[in-house]
Amino acid sequence: xxxxxxxxxxxxxxxxxxxxxxxxxxxxxxxxxxxxxxxxxxxxxxxxxxxxxxxxxxxxxxxxxxxxxxxxxxxxxxxxxxxxxxxxxxxxxxxxxxxxxxxxxxxxxxxxxxxxx
Amino acid sequence: xxxxxxxxxxxxxxxxxxxxxxxxxxxxxxxxxxxxxxxxxxxxxxxxxxxxxxxxxxxxxxxxxxxxxxxxxxxxxxxxxxxxxxxxxxxxxxxxxxxxxxxxxxxxxxxxxxxx
Numbered sequence: 001x002x003x004x005x006x007x008x009x010x011x012x013x014x015x016x017x018x019x020x021x022x023x024x025x026x027x028x029x030x031x032x033x034x035x036x037x038x039x040x041x042x043x044x045x046x047x048x049x050x051x052x053x054x055x056x057x058x059x060x061x062x063x064x065x066x067x068x069x070x071x072x073x074x075x076x077x078x079x080x081x082x083x084x085x086x087x088x089x090x091x092x093x094x095x096x097x098x099x100x101x102x103x104x105x106x107x108x109x110x111x112x113x114x115x116x117x
Numbered sequence: 118x119x120x121x122x123x124x125x126x127x128x129x130x131x132x133x134x135x136x137x138x139x140x141x142x143x144x145x146x147x148x149x150x151x152x153x154x155x156x157x158x159x160x161x162x163x164x165x166x167x168x169x170x171x172x173x174x175x176x177x178x179x180x181x182x183x184x185x186x187x188x189x190x191x192x193x194x195x196x197x198x199x200x201x202x203x204x205x206x207x208x209x210x211x212x213x214x215x216x217x218x219x220x221x222x223x224x225x226x227x228x229x230x231x232x233x
Contacts, residue, residue, distance in 0.1 A: 032219065034220055034221070036218075038160075042225070042226075043208060043223045043224065043225045044208070044221075044223045045163075045223075046220050046221070046222075049220060091160060093160075093162065095162075095221070097219060105150075105152065105164055105167055105218070106212075106221060107165050108161070108162035110159075110160075110161050111160050111161070111162075113160075
């Protein structure tokens with residue numbers, strides 16, 4: 001079945017570092033991917049919608065200069081957390097849907113645990 | 118904007134018994150999808166069951182079934198013959214059927230504990 005791969009699964013880095021997270025659709029093309037953020041014991045909150053070949057659409061309150069999204073191909077979207085600080089520590093998870101198949105649900109990556117020291 | 122509400126932060130059930138998790142939502146759309154996702158400690162999001170709003174018949178997947186009440190905007194999940202592996206966070210989610218607006222809106226989740 002369709003699979004979404006997310007890398008890395010866990011990142012620990014110093015404050016001020018920029019961190020890139022990759023989301024790949026392995027056996028289907030995804031013109032749209034979604035990036036969510038989940039704080040401990042909370043729900044998933046949509047950060048932005050990544051659109052292949054165009055600018056991402058950010059949810060209200062999400063800093064686009066802080067969370068850079070690039071969707072350069074039909075199978076890859078990247079989220080870069082720029083100049084990360086401890087408050088950016090969270091679980092980030094992407095999802096994508098195979099638009100070539102009708103009524104298919106979204107598939108999620110396994111998530112990235114980001115810890116900023 | 119759509120909202121999804123899960124009013125039970127925590128639930129527990131004896132192994133082999135049945136438990137029902139509640140979910141209500143608010144939308145002005147007539148066509149949409151509803152989902153239940155399971156998130157175990159590994160934090161992987163696992164699709165449990167889905168329901169298309171235009172279908173009157175309640176979806177079932179083995180031990181999992183839903184009670185979809187469109188007029189009441191209610192979408193509960195029933196887990197029969199509960200197993201230890203069912204322990205997880207369960208999220209109810211809404212998705213519009215409108216092309217170009219396929220983001221998922223999640224509820225706050227219900228933590229399900231299975232008592233051996």
